[in-house]
Amino acid sequence: MHDCRQTQEILVDLIFDELDFATRARVRAEVEGCAGCNAQYHSFTATLDACDEVSAALTPRESYWPQYRDTLGCRLARAAEEEAATESVAAEIVPFWKRLLTTSIRVPAPLAAIAMLLFVASSVLALTLLARPAPEPVVLALPASPRELNAPQIKLIEVPVVQEKIVTQIIYVPRRPTNGETLRRRLPRENLAGVKPQKASLPDAATPPRANLSGFKPAGEMNLRIIKGSGAREQ
């Protein structure tokens, strides 16, 4: 079924030979059989013919080219000079690490030889020390006496050392106030360990309250935890 719109959309492909053989044959047949598509096709080819004609007209004549080449030659020469200048500048700007690696200093030959010998000797010494095997443990073999030979054989069994750790924790709990007794509150962030109990006194306005254990009593229970062993053998 011929569809003018579809055919006209691929007319440009037909003109520029972008269709495969079968499609080209089909579209060509459709164009030849349809007035509208045929007119479209020929209008496109006429358009392209006009462009071709202008291309030929725009091609410069021979007298034009010497001037074009002169201009291009000048621009190329300038570009070459600029490139050479850029390269020379780039060559001058050598990065520090490169200069460091390529810098050479003049050293007197005897000094250089001595330095080289020292270097070689120290290298050989270091290599020798490294290559020497580690000393083996000395085993003293004493001749066994007849008594020792008759004695029961003793086997040494490695027993893990039992470690004991005793953790003592003393917990102070505040005593309940009784009969209007004012509870001295513990100041925050004060370490009470090692602070000796002292006589309770009301805090003075001038002197800041000191941390003490008054108002506290040892807890009724003392938790002791004995840990034997360590790691997986902890008991």
Add this chain to the structure above:
Amino acid sequence: MSEQSESNLISRAQAGDAEAFATLARSYERRLLVLALHYCRDRHDAEDLSQEVWLKAFRALKNFRGESSFYTWLRQITINTFLNDRRACGLKGAQVVELDAWEATRRDAANRDYFPLMRPPRGLEETVEQGLLVSRVLDALGHLTPQQRLIFLLKHHEGMTYEEISESLGCSTGATKKALFRAVLKLREGLGVELEAADYEPHPVRKSY
């Protein structure tokens, strides 16, 4: 130019022989300038643009490894230069069409050097006709977007395939096809090519364009 002599020239030019590069340039300068003329529609801009292409090619010649033909490589430089120029034109604003040929041709028809790039026409009538046609085609090309114009030129003048064009421009094949179709439609409209469906006589379709 034979392939061997071209590769010889390329090798010499890569070694810094400017004369070899100039000889190489002579082989393609016409093709390149005509392409630039169609793209810019202005003689001075076209000269400038084509020479810029040669300068870029000269600078980049050291990197040419012969993986494609020299002209394919040069054409890609041309396309990139045209695209960059298009961006520059976009920043500058309006494009100037220098050849308002109808008025100018009427005024200077007798002057054979009016179109300095054109071959000498044979007569006054032909000069006017040719001038008019040049003017109309360049004007019609001016109605295309730069991308449509470039795609049209690459297809019509350079004979590149859709795939090659889309690869060079970095767009899809579908977009290339669509742009080309629109370009031809616009050109037809700009040139005032009329449809002859009314007095239809079945014209044979060309085997190939």
